[in-house]
Amino acid sequence: MFASTRAPSPMFTRAAHASLTSSSSSSRRVRRTGVTRCETAGSVRREVLKREERTKLDPSSDLDFYAQPRFVTHVDNDFLAQVTELYRQRIPANSKVLDLCSSWVSHLPREVEYAKVYGHGMNATELGRNDRIDNFFVRDFNKDPRIALESNSVDAVVCCVSVQYLQRAEEVFAEIFRVLKPGGVVIITFSNRLFYSKAIQAWRDASGYARVQLVKSYFSAIAGFTAPEVITDMGAQDDSILGKIRRFFQRSSSDPFYAVVAYANYKPVYEQGDCRRMSVDDDECIA
Template identity: 40%
Template sequence: MQSLIRPLLRPIPLISISTGGVLLATSLYGSRAAHTITSPSPPAMTSSTPKSYSVKPYTPRHETWPYKPSDFTRQDESSDTHFYDTPRLVTHIDDLAIESLREYYATVLPTKGRILDFCSSWISHYPDAVADAAEKGEVKVTAMGMNDAELRANKVANGGRVCADLNATPDIPSALSKAGVPTEEGFDASTCVVSVDYLTSPLEVLKSLLSITKPGGTVHLVISNRCFPTKAIGRWLRVSEQERLAMVGDYLHFAGWRGIEIVEVSDGTIEGGRAAPGGLGGLMAYLGMPGGARDPLWVVRGRKEG
């Protein structure tokens, strides 16, 4: 699917062209920059009903790690911490994609135990059932991100808020321990929203995550077609959307995760002619044009054996 140019509301140059189409802006490490500017309160969570998804099993493509260090270089190699020193209380995918993500999370995330949202921000997009369980203390949610003010605004993060630059130190257990978050019990599930394309050492990050995941625990890496091209890794900008998904599958495979699958949560089209609240779909509706578009959404997920 080709990405489309949509109006953006940030003063930073955010558009780059790759063989997969035009990449659009989100942010560094998650919900950091702007497709939709929001208030500091997260949108109301919607109730979700079980639905079926297009799920394709990942098949290992390589016998050894196939990527070169140059694949993980970026146009802007300046400090990520400096890049993200100002809070951005914004969302990075449109409202319909957020709704779809919550529906997906409702089918896979536990309401008891522990969840880690890494590369997180002021909102984790978790469904009502998880938010309610966190409020009751039945599930502990730890949010790890790049900006302390954003993390403090994350209402579901009842299990700790951890500032960490995973490109500087790609070791999740170390960052959690330094912040006083216990890792011995392990996590039942982890999530990461539109941020894996910014990780310069994804293999090390995902290996470290596996080490603190309970046997049978899962990881859910959420991917769309938006990014800051200056901070995304070089190979991400050069390949198609389907190759990006396969590449993330490679990350998980070589990090030791198993049962890897690629889930299509949204194909980027509008059902029933309903235009997306923001982006190109909203613009087309405003101009009286038929159809519309929404942000596409995939999840590459894996499981720890045991």
């Protein structure tokens, strides 16, 4: 079922887009993340979704659905603050970042400088308004899951509140692995907000817990990703009785926060400015 993930397609700079509107799969092998000797890192181990689980209530063109620009955020500010804090903690400065399923804002921390930020989305007008993106491309991953970047070219891939729309998620996650450098991080964040008619059945029918398990299964379906980590709160933990009561009322009044994080091949450990490679399977540091 899975198509070959090869050549990238043209990518626009924001300047080029403004001007217009006014007028191969990785072969690296790894050992430390459960990849067997007969597997190629980045290959699809298995299909996660059945055919019916990939279906949407609205089967019309996704590009048509997103053709009208929407300069809004679909989750509340508390949720977005946690997304930004997670990016701040997990994506080092001067990284090359790919923002998948992006729009007019990327939620990256303003004070952090990145070497390059690439964007992907469904609406060129929205992407052209995003001042954190240097280059972008428009593509419907449900028709063509290829990412328009070279292999081993980025340090981080992020996707905020959009994973629920991927009908070919296994192929997209294989492409994510392909474009990541070894040690690169993937951050998938989501809440309970969605365009219901455009979400896949597996997502619509699932609870918050089941959705977390589904995203974890996308990572485990691709050879080479580390064991995914689940995060539901980026705030400082106050375990006093008062703190627990405060967290209860905060969570009940704001959009729930879920993040699933994994790395390509190994998880880097930053210690006093020195990056070491460490296996997340056995916590053994490897030089």
